[in-house]
Amino acid sequence: MTEKRLWLEPEFAQTELADNLARGRARQVISPVGSAGYNDFGPGDLLLTRHRGSFIKPCPGTLHYNCCGLQIFHFGLGCSLGCRYCILSAYLGTEALVLFGNVEEGLAELAKLLSQPPAERPHRFCTGEFTDSLLLDRRSGLAGRLIQLFAGSAGAVLELKTKTDQVDHLLSLNHRGRTVISFSVNAPEVCAREESRAAPLPARLAAARRAAEAGYPIGLHFDPLIFQPGWEEGYQRTIDLISRYLGGRARVAWVSLGCFRYLPALKEVMLNRHPGVAIYDAEFITGGDGKMRYPRPRRTAMYRAVAAGLRRALPDDTVIYLCMESPRLWRDVFGQDPGTGGLTALLDRRALEFDSC
Amino acid sequence: MPLNPGGEVAGLQPQTLALADLQPFWPEAPGRPLEPLAEALGQRGLGRPLWVWPARPKSAPGVYWLMAGARRRLALLQLGRTTAPALVLPPDLPLAAAVCLALADNQERGWNQAETALTWHRVTGLGDAVAAEAAPILGLAQSPRLREWCLAAAELPRPALESLAAGRLDLENAARLATWDQASQLAALELFETLLPSKQKKREWLSWLEDISRRENISPARALADPDFQAARSNLAREGRPAAENNLRRLLWRRRHPLLAELTDQRTARVKALALPPSARLELDPTFEDLKFSLNLTFATRAEFQKLADLMGRLAESPVFSAILNDDIND
Structure with a gap:
């Protein structure tokens, strides 16, 4: 079993955050580490370091593919869930977790941005792009502070994205409908095989139900959709589970669909780490963004099938959208292409529908 | 220990040692035929002494590791010699120093x-x-x-x-x-030695073979035993190396990418059915991502341009052309 260690830069060694993160981990104070040094840390390591630069970044959308225009509150990066498709492994080259000890500066930056008139700033923000939003949240307490910040900010919505079921500490907060709690979901066999350290799918959906009962709008992300024998039945089983757990009571704000895609370097990383992994044996082409993607006709077939199942299972006003897909795919699946601007506007409108003030 | 420009170690005098008492320290590396060296040694003699190091100074005082000069020793044996001059490195010399001296001695001829x-x-x-x-x-x-x-x-x-x-x-x-398993190593090697693909192509082929092997749960050797692959190789003499290499690459690509191969065949048939003249070249994305299509028109006169304009009008109405733009599959 990997030993868990907390590596601290000196300026954060005596902080409450460090004390909370240190439970069950060996503490070690080290010289400041730049982002180029993150690769020196491995599984079981948690690094508390200083982030240099802005804490708020637009989602790194790429040429040729529509982006949803989400803004990312960048509080850390990396993930210890070890999903076998995770693009973070190629970006970071490590399974270590990195949290920014100077996150207070980030919260101040965010508060300043949110104090601007809604028309002059973005509406949707998330924290789960470079790490899982809730993986360490019971120790860091960051999500609660963000939820309160957004509750006081009209025309702004926070999205927390997770593969965990750790939402209970958030249920009693007064979120005012301005936080969407989103769950990454997949076919049951994909969850079991490729996401084995994440919460089991029923546990995630049970957490979604608890969050929904606490009034949170829910988001669902079918990302990545994995092509494998029996994929259609697998995703239909997940849709059936969604109906069972969330049908009737939950307000599902949106569901995103994104087929498996990866930077070419990820394949070698994952095959070395997990020699039996099969998801890279499918057919891929090099997309316009340099990522490996299933051939477009295959993606079209998968999106059509999953979107049709979701349409049958969810209320008509649920927004179903494609994450980082081409205008051609949008037209083939939904009959129209909103473009990045149109998709951003659609999701912004949807996000603000849940504001309870 | 100082090393003089001539490769002599300061303070050491060569001794004549029996070649049979010298145990090679380094594994025998392939790729350097002995005959030219033996010929040179036969004509000019051994220029520099061998370097040896007592293997077990106390228990076997006459036995030495041959640190530098393994090929020269073999060449001398080939010439029928039984002894050679050798510099005996001190037994208390640290292992790292002995190794580095030997490597430095060999470095001159390149690796x-x-x-x-x-x-x-x-x-x-x-x-x-x-x-x-x-x-x-x-x-x-x-x-x-x-x-x-x-x-x-x-x-x-x-x-x-x-x-x-x-x-x-x-x-x-x-x-x-x-x-890879040894049978697969040898099968791939035989392919490389026959077709001499570039480094980039070797990397591509090995990657495809690994993917095929995992997906079909067979060894790369078994994949390469496919009769089509064998036929592609056996056509080398008739087709010439570039054609045989391209043919084999095409077969490997198709085996690795059955869906893309099917789509490509379908598209090729449709483009052929359009019967476009050489002056109108339809450029299609081989990845089928189809972020854009392009039609390259070449003309020299207004009349030729008019013909191409008419052609474009017909294409816009053509169901075959629509099918090319809208290709789709059902899984």
């Missing part, structure tokens, strides 16, 4: 990649301290990846090492081959 791999493998087995001193001499100090490739490649069977020594195989692809 082929098989020698580098085998030597690095040997050096690594002597411990971290020796490896740390030897890495710069072998040109491996700056690259952990290169060191990993060497260690892997050193495990390959003799034919692969010979190919590596001759420069027909490179370390990266050799290291990849080293993870």
Whole structure:
């Protein structure tokens, strides 16, 4: 079993955050580490370091593919869930977790941005792009502070994205409908095989139900959709589970669909780490963004099938959208292409529908 | 220990030793025929003495490790010699120093990649301290990846090492081959030796073969035993190497990408059905991502342009052309 260690830069060694993160981990104070040094840390390591630069970044959308225009509150990066498709492994080259000890500066930056008139700033923000939003949240307490910040900010919505079921500490907060709690979901066999350290799918959906009962709008992300024998039945089983757990009571704000895609370097990383992994044996082409993607006709077939199942299972006003897909795919699946601007506007409108003030 | 420009170690005098008492310290590396060396030694004699190091000074005082001069020893044996002058390194010389002296002596003639791999493998087995001193001499100090490739490649069977020594195989692809079972290594090697693909193509083919092997749960050797692949290779004499190589690459690509192969065949048939003139070239995305299509028109006169304009009008109405733009599949 990997030993868990907390590596601290000196300026954060005596902080409450460090004390909370240190439970069950060996503490070690080290010289400041730049982002180029993150690769020196491995599984079981948690690094508390200083982030240099802005804490708020637009989602790194790429040429040729529509982006949803989400803004990312960048509080850390990396993930210890070890999903076998995770693009973070190629970006970071490590399974270590990195949290920014100077996150207070980030919260101040965010508060300043949110104090601007809604028309002059973005509406949707998330924290789960470079790490899982809730993986360490019971120790860091960051999500609660963000939820309160957004509750006081009209025309702004926070999205927390997770593969965990750790939402209970958030249920009693007064979120005012301005936080969407989103769950990454997949076919049951994909969850079991490729996401084995994440919460089991029923546990995630049970957490979604608890969050929904606490009034949170829910988001669902079918990302990545994995092509494998029996994929259609697998995703239909997940849709059936969604109906069972969330049908009737939950307000599902949106569901995103994104087929498996990866930077070419990820394949070698994952095959070395997990020699039996099969998801890279499918057919891929090099997309316009340099990522490996299933051939477009295959993606079209998968999106059509999953979107049709979701349409049958969810209320008509649920927004179903494609994450980082081409205008051609949008037209083939939904009959129209909103473009990045149109998709951003659609999701912004949807996000603000849940504001309870 | 100072090394003079002539390769002499200060303070040591050559001794005449029996060649049979010298145990090679380094693994025998392929790729350097002995005959020219034997001929040169026969004509000019041994210019520089061999370097030896007492193997077990107390228990076997007359037995030496041959640290430098393994090929010269073999050449001398080939010439029927039984003794040779040798510098005996002090028995208390640290292992790392003896190793580095030997490597420095060999460095002058340059290393082929098989020698580098085998030597690095040997050096690594002597411990971290020796490896740390030897890495710069072998040109491996700056690259952990290169060191990993060497260690892997050193495990390959003799034919692969010979190919590596001759420069027909490179370390990266050799290291990849080293993870395969031996039958598959030899099958791939035979393919490479027959068709002599570039390093890039070797990497591509090995990657495809690995994917096919995992997906179909068969060994790469079994995949390469496919009659189509065998036929592509056997057509080498008739088609010439570039054509045979292209043919084999096409077959491998199709086996690795059955869906894209099917789509390509379908599209090729449709484009053929359009019967476009040479002056109108439809450029389609081979990945089927189809972020854009383009039609390249070439004309010299207004009349030719008018013909192409008419053609475009017909294309816009053509169901075959629509089918090309809207290709789709059902899984």
